[in-house]
Amino acid sequence: MGRSGRRRRDRVRWSNLYTFSCFRAQQEHAGDAGPSSDGAGAVGGPGFSRVVYCNNAALQKPLKYITNYITTTKYNIITFFPKAIFEQFRRVANLYFLLTAxxxxxxxxxxxxxxxxxxxxxxxxxxxxxxxxxxWRRFIQDMKVNNRYVSTHKGDGEFDYRHWEDLCVGDVVRVEKDQFFPADLLLLSSSYEDGICYVETMNLDGETNLKVKRSLEVTLPLEEDESFKDFQAVIRCEDPNPSLYTFTGNFEYERQVYALDPSQILLRDSKLRNTAFIYGVVIFTGHDSKVMQNSTESPSKRSRIEKKMDLIIYILFTVLVLISLISSIGFAVRIKLDLPRWWYLQPEKSNKLDDPSRPALSGIFHLITALILYGYLIPISLYVSIELVKVLQAHFINQDIHMFDEDTGNTAQARTSNLNEELGQVHTILSDKTGTLTCNQMDFLKCSIAGVSYGVGSSEVERAAAKHMASGADDHDIPLQDIWEENNDDEIELVGVNFSVGTNIKPSIKGFSFVDDRLMQGNWTKEPNSSTILLFFRILALCHTAIPEINEATGSIAYEAESPDEGAFLVAAREFGFEFFKRTQSSVFVREKHTSSKDTVERLHIRV
Known part of the structure; x- marks a missing residue:
């Protein structure tokens, strides 16, 4: 299905932006230098034996690389019963009950x-x-992933949709914006003329900031579906390995050899962002992909409570053995000394279980009887209750409205109920940086211009600190007026911390929580330092690498930014009256509402 007539090309040459100038220099050194030398010696040696024939199924098929089908389940039809039985009898109590049974x-x-x-x-x-x-739930999730669709080259420059699990090494695929990469790919070209694309790797490393990938210069002409009609190339690279940040290989194309590095590799389960589409060739599929190489088999996890219960079972079993042993010794003594005198029990007809001539043997049999009889000291009903509680807890976690994400529409998923109780035992959280624990959403709250602070709002941290101090004051019977100071604007000030407690709440704007009438609605023009404020707003609107996306239905503009900071700055500039709405190869265009300038002016020429 040819798309050349309907494709809209993005005319931004990202290498001309200063942000990417150093990046371009590195790529030119690696790609435009012609035949590569770095890493060439390693390719073909031990650990570097993988060969990929791009767009050539006839040569690729005999190599018999694994398919793109993945599975993360613990069991299958054959192994379920023996493995599940083994897992159940890892519990000490189950072993005891098996013995007594x-x-x-x-x-x-x-x-x-x-x-x-x-x-x-x-x-x-x-x-x-x-x-x-x-x-079974893991299996269903695997089926959803394996049955996703991706546009794949089927020959003669035509692309058709195929399931992820049907992809093979060497296939050429077309991935569109906000889609996940179905396998580890070599980037060939993108919707940008310089072959750059944005990639979100949150599923791989937890980072929400976007990474920039760039194709080799030699593959940039492969920009249309029809250009792959006669495309042939060979990739010789490293064998499958779990290293996410390294890649070594060569790309043989048009009788030239080019070095490959991680900047051209698109990893499975990462997502294409801020880019209309990319073309790529499959290098690693299925469990050969780097993300699957890093994954391990689903472990059989046991909570600390379950381990502690095993210790308690050992103690109870020891007590049980002692009680049974004392009872058996007493029984053997009574059998030997007293049973012959109890004529009404007819000791001459006794069996081996209570034979007065062999009291030791009778004591051993009684020991076994006592272990069974006193076995209720170890409560099997406790395990029944725990299993039922865990199943119900997992159901409640999945239905918990407080763990519902409104942005994505996703609820919490308890993929295993074995560790439910661990959630209530967390007492220390170790975090590497802020974005790990927060939503990584930036709000424009305050600013300082020419030494003057603007913005009277308060952050959630300040409000939480104020409430905490207020609650502490109540606990120590300190008069509330000594801590809180109420003003007429329905705001509360606490040691320089202001936060509104009024009921008149303005409609919230994502990324913009600024409150100060001195700068809003063009009032900044009346400030003594208005020229400095104008420069500040223009810097917010111009100094970035974001892309504006206009909603044709509503006319509103959304910004695709590399980081949440850029997005918050652009939203703030728009609310102050400086709306960034267009970018070309060399310029950025901004609409200014409260100045004497034209409605649309060219503000900045970006030098190479």
Whole structure:
């Protein structure tokens, strides 16, 4: 399906932006220098034996690389029963109940074997059903991933949609904006003329800032579907490995060899952002991809409570053995000394379980009977209750409205219920930086221009600190007026911290929480330092690498920024009356509402 007539090309040459000038220099050194020398010696040696014939299934198929099908389940139809049984009898209590169930089949058991076997079968069966249900959910999630669609070159310059699981090494794919990459790809070209694309790697490393990837200069002409009709190339690179930040390989194209590095590799499960589309060729598929190389088999996790219960079972079992041993010794002594005198019991007809001539053997049989009889000291019902509670807890977690993300529409998912109770035992959180624990959403709240502070709002941290200090004051019976100072603007001031407690709340704007009438609605023009404020606003609107996207239905503008900071600055500039709305190869255009300038002016020429 040819798209050359309908494709709209983006005319921004990103290498002309100062932000990417150093990046371009590195790429030219690696790509435009012609045949590569760095890393060439390693390719073809041990650990670097992978060969990818791009767009050539006839040569690629004999190499028999694995498919793109992935699975993260713990069990399959064959292994479920033996593995699940093994997991259940890792519990000390289940081993004890299994032993008593076996002994209940012998004559020494004081009651019916059903009373011992039925509870054990119920507990083990319930736990296995829970394990099977959770693993079935993993299987369904794997099927959703494997059945995603991606546009794949099927020959003669035509692309058609294919399931992810059907992709093969060497296939050429077309990935569009906000789609995940189906496998590890070599970037060939993008919607930008310089072959740059933005990639979000949050699923790989947790980072929400966008990474910049760039194709080789030699593949930039591959910008249309039809250009792949006669495309042929060979990639020789490293074997599958778990290193996310390294890649070594060569790209043989048009009788030239070019070095490849991580800046041209698009990893599976990362997402294409701020770029209309990219073309890429599949290098690693399925469990050969780097993200799957980093994943491990689903472990059988056990909570600290379950481990502590095992310790308690050991203690109870020790007590049980001591009680049974004392009872058995007493029984053997009574059998030897007193049973011959108890004529009404007819000791001459006694069996081996209570034979006065062999009291030691009778004591051993009684020990087994006592272990079964006193076995209720170890409560099997406790495990039944715990399993039921865990299943219900997982259900409540999945339905918890307080853990619902309105932005994505996703709820919490308890993929395994074995560790539910661990959530309530967290007492220390170690974090590397702010974005790990926060939403990584930037709000423009305050600013300082020419030494003057603007913005009377307060952050959530300030409000939380004020409330905490207020609650501490209540605990120590300190008069509230000594801490809080109420003003007429329905705001509360606490040691230089202001926050509004009024009920008149303005409609919120994502990324903009600024409140100060001195700068809003063009009032900044009346300030003594208005020229400095004008320069400040223009800097906010011009100094960035964001891309404006106009909603044709509403006319509103959304900004695709590399970081949340840039997006917050642009939203703030727009609210102050400086709206960035267009970018070309060399210029940025801004609408100014409260100046004598033209409505649309060219403000900045970006030098190379």
């Amino acid at each position: 076996i002994l209940s089949l012998t004559p020494v058991c004081p009651f019916s074997p059903v009373s011992m076997i039925a509870p054990l079968a119920f507990v083990v069966g319930l736990s296995m059903m829970k394990e099977g249900l959770e693993d």
